[in-house]
Amino acid sequence: MRIIMAGGGTGGHIYPALTIAKAIANRTTSCEILFVGTRNGLEADIIPKEGYPLQTIDVGGFERRLSWKNLMNVLKTMGSLWKSRQIIQQFKPDIVIGTGGYVCGPVLLAASILGIPTMIQEQNVFAGVTNKILSRFVDCVAVGYQEAVNCFAAPDKVVFTGNPIRPEVMSAVRDDAYAALGLSRDKFTILVSGGSRGAHTMNQAMLEVHQVFKDKEQIQILHVTGQNDYNYIVGNLKQRGIDVAKAGNSIIKSYLYNMPYALAVADLAIFRAGAIGLAELTARGIPSILIPYPYAAENHQEFNARVLEKNGAAVVIRDKELTGQLLAERIAQLTGNRAQLKTMAEASKRLGCPEAAETLAKLAFQLSGK
């Protein structure tokens, strides 16, 4: 089986690509995988680390108005369509799968023109524009949320599979994880993550939260800041009398390459509402406070978050209402009410789809005719 995986920009598009590719590879003795992304996306860091080949094309997003940038991007996209065609003709894939990001447009379109079987995987409740357009050309659209089915013009092509999560998310063992992360196994653990690129407003609010909880011996906060904000947070906490270099209750990381371990120990999560992060939380049955990123395309993170809220798995705080004080209050309410946390954890677990990657792999075999 030969597969091209196209996806990039953020972790929310790259990890599903990796997960689907590995699930397909696990079902066959011979599998060649090529990733196609962009030079500037997180894929340029993550994919080589995972040991897979990555080819890049140059592609940019469009603004919703007439501009020079848009004109340049039309030219870029035409060039990238040509390059995608060359990559596909050279690699000769049995199937091309897109998991989101601008890079999917030219790669999936070129594959479809060349008559190669194609599938896109839409992670969000509210589908992105690129995927809506692509859905007219591809053979199959696999969606992470049942609610997303209606976003597409050709519902007969749409299949609900759930969002794929790395198998390590399910296999990570709590006891091993405490040791690997240097955390205490006797404390209530709060995991804070603003998605693969971090979230500045969340980080700002967290400064106050660390201060409020610094003397609460029973609580430890593992806060993943994202690479841009790490020094800002560590420096600011120092000014507030919290030295993160000395083992304390505030553990600050810029990025976690071993997120599955962090999920294995999290008793409560404070997250943005990226679809893969939410799929991971629900697969492990972790209750959460969600602060959707308000500038995500068509505000799709809020749609994601509201599904968890509606089902009793999460509490949502809107970014514009977020303050350190409000966040600290919500955390105190939940940590002070273990019965509510348990109910939320059960609700979270009910929403999880840990078998999604397997379902997607089977679908890929069916589509490719292999």
Ligand SMILES: CC(=O)N[C@H]1[C@@H](OP(=O)(O)OP(=O)(O)OC[C@H]2O[C@@H](n3ccc(=O)[nH]c3=O)[C@H](O)[C@@H]2O)O[C@H](CO)[C@@H](O)[C@@H]1O
């Ligand atoms: C700003 C934006 O538009 N973000 C989008 C992006 O999400 P984004 O990449 O920000 O977030 P997701 O939650 O979907 O995925 C993040 C992935 O990165 C991993 N991770 C994150 C931080 C870290 O330190 N280590 C780590 O491994 C998480 O475990 C997860 O697997 O794609 C998602 C899927 O289409 C969308 O729902 C999000 O709205």
